[in-house]
Amino acid sequence: MGRPQSPRPPPLVVLLLLLLLLLLPLPLGAGDSLPTESRLMNSCIQAKRKCQANPICKAAYHHLGSCASTLSTPLPSEDSSVSADCLEAAQQLRNSSLIDCTCHRRMKNQTTCLDIFWTVHPARNLGDYELDVSPYDDTVTGKPWKMNLSKLKMLKPDSDLCLKFTTLCILNDKCDRLRKAYGMACSGPHCQRHICLAQLRNFFEKAAESHAQGLLLCPCAPTDKSCGERRRNTIAPSCALPSEPPNCLELQSRCLTDALCRSRLMDFQTHCHPLDILGTCATEQSRCLRAYLGLIGTTMTPNFISNFNTSVALSCTCRGSGNLQEECEQLERSFSHNSCLRKAIATKMHFHSQLFSQDWAPPTFSVMQHQMENLALRTQARVPFLFSCTLTLVLLQSLW
Template identity: 35%
Template sequence: STSLQKHKILPRLFVLFQVKNVLFLVKISGDTCSSDDTCSPRLRTLRQCVAGDGSVKLGPGARNQCENAMTALLSTPLHGCQCKRGMKKEKNCLSIYWSLHQSVLHGLNFESLNKREKDERRSGCILCLLLLPESEVTTVNRCLDAAKACNIDETCQKLRTEYVSACIQPSARSGPCNRPKCNKALRKFFDRVPPDYTHELLFCPCTDTACAERRRQTIVPACSYEDKDKPNCLAQLRVCRADYVCRSRWAQFQYDCQPSEKTASGCKQENYGACLLAYTGLIGSTITPNYLDNSTSNVGPWCSCAASGNHREQCNDFLAFFHDNVCLIPPTPFDCGDKHHSREHLTPKI
């Protein structure tokens, strides 16, 4: 259908990947390979294979060299290496991961083993509270309550204070704020603080403008999100794909929030917890999503499809993955009480 075609924007490489969840567990370090006389040169060769015109740099027989390096590395512990979201050396770990998986052989599985069921189940509890009858929530400001809850938790309060401070501090070079520093602090907050707090802050239900505006301001959009002009979305996506971390977060979001006509919910994975975690994983990147206004469902990156030329449809498809994505629609209160429902791990949606 036309609706589904809108969402078939996965790069050819990503289509071959089977992304299982938002959190990766690291099993080994690239340091082991780097210090090994046999493994190290093979990894360097493979990195050349995936770096732009790498096959040209390798000279005659480049494809064979790439295939031989890949085959050899598949028999080493590197084949099973995985990376934890927010880990200290995440970017370095992902550089090794993508070297192995973005090869001329086109596509080993992009998998991770930890389903983060604990976080998803806890988020499901939050959802049931957020979906109480309206008469039970109109007397309170859930976004204000979320802020208070965060202030009580030491980690949440500390990291929230850090990112707010980083995002409002003027910079001599950058002007009103230091966006890179702000985004780094935001990534740290959403990667390290439990979803009990982050999801409450970002997806608290609102029935009035003041509450909705507080929710929209959660990520300090004046620094982390908005700009004088809106850049082209495809240009922003290219920048994202050039970064190992952003590329991985975008692939994760596409997998976990992929629409489908074959499921009752309209979402292929039917895992709202994983989709929400994948969404928050994009915050602090070049394609950071946020509320475009004070409505609950209107979200997307700060970009436009102007000047897209012949790629206008592709650009619109990118935005539609946010604007019209059924996976970002909240489930009903009925689902909370049904433990055998297909949406076992529920979290509030945007």
């Protein structure tokens, strides 16, 4: 009896077709689910798992955790002593993946990730870490701009743009649900501020960026009070902001004791920071806007100063700052006189205005171009892998 023939492998054409189906980019507008840690290049949660597998790294991380629990985060002008063994533990982690690990504001287990990051970076003067570097890596958030403007036909053509963006949110199930949730949590006589802020954060984290930015950064004519009031009230429900403005440095101190608020503030300082007197900005405007929106719902929630202009500020004062007056005013100006943030807001408002420049027109060329660029980037990222897989299959086919 002859040996039974082994089944022949599938033809090369079939394998290639299957491979192409797996590698084809997602359709425009897909991928709205929350990012998982596996989509980050070096999530702090993943980095900690690697560290725990190494006895030296595990011991150093554990010791640094005890250092972080006993150290409060000081203001830059304050001083605190750091023990030699804490410095040694920090030094031992310099060559581990923990030192460059990052988090994402839309990831699951975000709080756990940030706790790990701040365990590795426990205080401004522990070692010589650059703590004004954001713990967030938002490289996975780029999505095409998606919004159906034809739904606005029910409104009057001369309706203000803030009303139009509000209507677009209401007509979107997810945006409307998230907006109603913070509206209910932030209104009424028994409003609890911490619940209100949590729902505000939830909205700006989970709503599509096009909806969130449209609601907050809708352009209004200087004389259009109702439009400006609608825009300002987006993040100023009855209990979202303190009734009596606290001192700005006290506000910052409270923020620095909370891992999430601290992270959002560092993200803002990283991406909305003018590098010189000419106003050169550290990063692109989209990152600055994302960092600015990330602060909404934290202790450091900024908002528009009035219904008539687009200047923003913290809800705090520098009265009673004593010998820290200059430092307090510097913090205040980082919002109210921030040229990078002002330019980013102005650019986005102009973009939103252009969307409605024609009566109920489809998305403008700039929007379509943005969609195509995102599609091209996603496809380009797959080309090297596709080529290597194809080459491997061709070589295997030649051996069959």
